[in-house]
Amino acid sequence: MADHFIEFRHVSKAFDDHAVLDEVSFHVDPGETCVILGRSGVGKSVTLKHILGFLKPDAGEVWVGGQEITGWDEQQLAAIRLRVAMVFQSGALFDSLTVRENVAFPLENRADLPAGVIDRRVNELLELLEVTPFADRLPADLSTGMKRAVAIARVLAQEPEAILYDEPTTMVDPIMAGHISELIRKLKESFRKTSIVVTHDTHLAQKLADRVVFLQEGRVAFFGPWAQFEASHEPLLRNFLLQDALIPALDVTV
Numbered sequence: 001m002a003d004h005f006i007e008f009r010h011v012s013k014a015f016d017d018h019a020v021l022d023e024v025s026f027h028v029d030p031g032e033t034c035v036i037l038g039r040s041g042v043g044k045s046v047t048l049k050h051i052l053g054f055l056k057p058d059a060g061e062v063w064v065g066g067q068e069i070t071g072w073d074e075q076q077l078a079a080i081r082l083r084v085a086m087v088f089q090s091g092a093l094f095d096s097l098t099v100r101e102n103v104a105f106p107l108e109n110r111a112d113l114p115a116g117v118i119d120r121r122v123n124e125l126l127e128l129l130e131v132t133p134f135a136d137r138l139p140a141d142l143s144t145g146m147k148r149a150v151a152i153a154r155v156l157a158q159e160p161e162a163i164l165y166d167e168p169t170t171m172v173d174p175i176m177a178g179h180i181s182e183l184i185r186k187l188k189e190s191f192r193k194t195s196i197v198v199t200h201d202t203h204l205a206q207k208l209a210d211r212v213v214f215l216q217e218g219r220v221a222f223f224g225p226w227a228q229f230e231a232s233h234e235p236l237l238r239n240f241l242l243q244d245a246l247i248p249a250l251d252v253t254v
């Protein structure tokens with residue numbers, strides 16, 4: 001058994017001859033938010049896929065909920081995917097269902113929940129994620145940012161023990177990125193669910209991170225508290241922080 005809710009132990013993964021993860025080790029404790037930072041292509045999203053069993057490591061161990069899942073089959077992994085849910089970049093909403101129907105979907109097969117309870121819960125989540133005005137719209141009518149907010153509401157309806165966020169503020173305008181950041185921060189304070197947030201956005205990381213994993217060329221270049229990351233004099237980390245700090249100013253002037 002593991003003391004941590006999620007743990008990587010010397011995990012390596014390669015595609016063809018390209019090593020994407022190289023001896024990656026870190027852990028996330030129950031109720032903690034861990035932010036995985038790094039430039040594009042360093043293995044951040046690949047890390048998330050290992051947690052849900054969509055990918056299997058070439059070497060090392062992946063532990064989730066106190067169990068090693070490295071060699072689990074699809075039937076065993078189905079149980080993990082009820083406990084750990086992912087908010088995908090695309091939102092992964094059902095195109096033919098309205099916002100309200102998308103959020104209700106995880107609750108529809110719950111025999112212990114009468115229709116009135118489901119409706120009340122959906123309304124609470126729509127309000128919490130500030131998407132009530134869009135309840136009867138289809139995903140095609142929503143902006144990318146609104147799709148992500150709806151996707152978060154649907155994940156919360158599933159009542160997972162842990163939530164994985166894959167680049168929640170990418171490909172949205174700065175105002176919406178700030179809005180999504182605030183929503184996730186509010187959820188962290190309200191629910192204290194174990195969470196991993198994959199991002200290259202240090203502004204988001206600063207709001208959310210209890211601990212940071214910084215990946216560089218598939219390796220862990222830093223693992224520790226945000227304050228320690230921010231105060232580091234390591235040139236690689238300093239350059240990343242300084243370059244990312246310029247992004248809001250560029251967004252405003254363009």
